[in-house]
Amino acid sequence: MSSLFEKLGGEKSVDAAVDIFYRKVLQDERINDFFTDVDMDEQIQKQKAFLTFAFGGPNNYSGLNMKEAHVRLVAKGMNDSHVDVVVELLGGTLKELGVGDDLIGEVAAIAESVRDQVLGRA
Amino acid sequence: MDTFYFEGTQFTALKDETVLDCLLRKGVKVTNSCKSGICHSCILKSTSSLDDISQKGLNSSKKEAGFFLSCQQKVAPDLEVFMPDSSTLLAEGEITSQERVTESVVVLKIQTLKKFPFKAGQFTNIIREDGVCRSYSIASQTGDQELEFHIRKVPNGVLSNWLYDEELIGKKIQLSEPLGECCLNDEMDGQDLLLIGVGTGLAPLYGVLKDSISSGKMGAIKLFHGGLTVDSLYMVENLKAIDHKFDFFSYHPVFLKGEDKEGFLKGNLVDLIKNLNFDKKNTIVMICGDPLIVKNIKQSVFLSGVPSKSILSDPFVSHSSN
Ligand SMILES: Cc1cc2nc3c(=O)[nH]c(=O)nc-3n(C[C@H](O)[C@H](O)[C@H](O)COP(=O)(O)OP(=O)(O)OC[C@H]3O[C@@H](n4cnc5c(N)ncnc54)[C@H](O)[C@@H]3O)c2cc1C
Ligand code: FES
Numbered sequence: 001m002s003s004l005f006e007k008l009g010g011e012k013s014v015d016a017a018v019d020i021f022y023r024k025v026l027q028d029e030r031i032n033d034f035f036t037d038v039d040m041d042e043q044i045q046k047q048k049a050f051l052t053f054a055f056g057g058p059n060n061y062s063g064l065n066m067k068e069a070h071v072r073l074v075a076k077g078m079n080d081s082h083v084d085v086v087v088e089l090l091g092g093t094l095k096e097l098g099v100g101d102d103l104i105g106e107v108a109a110i111a112e113s114v115r116d117q118v119l120g121r122a
Numbered sequence: 123m124d125t126f127y128f129e130g131t132q133f134t135a136l137k138d139e140t141v142l143d144c145l146l147r148k149g150v151k152v153t154n155s156c157k158s159g160i161c162h163s164c165i166l167k168s169t170s171s172l173d174d175i176s177q178k179g180l181n182s183s184k185k186e187a188g189f190f191l192s193c194q195q196k197v198a199p200d201l202e203v204f205m206p207d208s209s210t211l212l213a214e215g216e217i218t219s220q221e222r223v224t225e226s227v228v229v230l231k232i233q234t235l236k237k238f239p240f241k242a243g244q245f246t247n248i249i250r251e252d253g254v255c256r257s258y259s260i261a262s263q264t265g266d267q268e269l270e271f272h273i274r275k276v277p278n279g280v281l282s283n284w285l286y287d288e289e290l291i292g293k294k295i296q297l298s299e300p301l302g303e304c305c306l307n308d309e310m311d312g313q314d315l316l317l318i319g320v321g322t323g324l325a326p327l328y329g330v331l332k333d334s335i336s337s338g339k340m341g342a343i344k345l346f347h348g349g350l351t352v353d354s355l356y357m358v359e360n361l362k363a364i365d366h367k368f369d370f371f372s373y374h375p376v377f378l379k380g381e382d383k384e385g386f387l388k389g390n391l392v393d394l395i396k397n398l399n400f401d402k403k404n405t406i407v408m409i410c411g412d413p414l415i416v417k418n419i420k421q422s423v424f425l426s427g428v429p430s431k432s433i434l435s436d437p438f439v440s441h442s443s444n
Contacts, residue, residue, distance in 0.1 A: 018430070019424075019429055019430050022424075022430070023424065023425055026421065026424075026425060027425065036421070039417070040417070040420055040421060040424065040430070040433075041430075041435075044430050
């Protein structure tokens, strides 16, 4: 039985997804204010770590640094509605890459699992 | 309160202070410039365990030897810090030419006294006798031993005014090891190149251009050079001549303010690039110069469909503007 990460295509699929995903984030007026003023190279690195995590891959993400990484954004007003958008764009990215609905569901569930940490509630 | 040791002497830091800030506050002379982890001029050495971020971007042999960026390292209890032997990190050079090409730009040439390996597009730190240190991009071709720099005098800027105003031929300065990723590599062979320079952001691109012409390995090359006015653009004749000589190369000088002029594009560089037609999937884009313009162009080029790994940039950040 191969893992979710393997089914999605591993690191290669993260590389393919990161540009599509980050382009969606930058162009979505509901959330792009949180991201447009930050250095792009740094953002790409961060999005890569996030996607690897959401794809069920090997990750260095712990609940604590999830929280720390988003303190600045929460202070700027990031809330549940913005997390919803991120999960939506993540789904859209995978669809574009031809991933099936069941796997998209699994990815969304992993992303959901850190919602409280991201928003500083846990 | 955290204390640490520098060359055996104990120092007490303020809350969250970096090693660099603490030492400077106590009057210790440590070379520094960007304070943001880019220029590596603040390198010190330590035998203690360090934060990952303070070794980010160092090569593995430096990491193993305990080198770290003192502007990125927060003081931690009992950290032991030393001044590295500068002779292993710095090279001496002599200024051989100083040509003022516009009201505010000077083209400097520096002969290094020993071998100075670098790749076109990289930058180095120029360090004056009194320790003032700033980063400048190398405009020479890979392999040259005479290094060319394009330096723009900024209002009240300490080093850029000195380099422009004083007579410096024959003067000795020090250079740090070259750094930076705005370079060509073998994986890029055969792709097109879109070079976008703002002001003296032309410098690293000029080196890259010369490299690609002599290697013949790149496809079509476009160079956009942006300045505020026509008079602020430099090397125009030189670049026009290269444009005439090679079919695969085109040169586009762009200015924002002033009367229309033949052979120049008038307009906003950011918009111009936004509307530019080029092969998004098969072009390496390099963007250098003013940090804000670089950031804007970078984002719009990325949104237009260029893969993030094909976009390289060198924002010329200065320590007080970031
Ligand atoms: C990687 C890298 C490569 C660089 N390459 C080049 C290069 O090839 N050519 C080049 O000319 N510069 C380059 N720079 C910028 C250079 O390092 C210095 O920041 C610049 O020359 C100013 O130094 P200064 O000592 O004259 O001014 P400082 O004494 O450091 O600054 C004096 C004042 O001028 C302001 N200031 C600084 N820069 C600017 C600016 N651009 N416009 C308006 N005000 C400013 C500062 O905020 C400050 O208030 C590069 C920077 C980096 C990080
Ligand atoms: S990297 Fe520390 S001052 Fe530039």
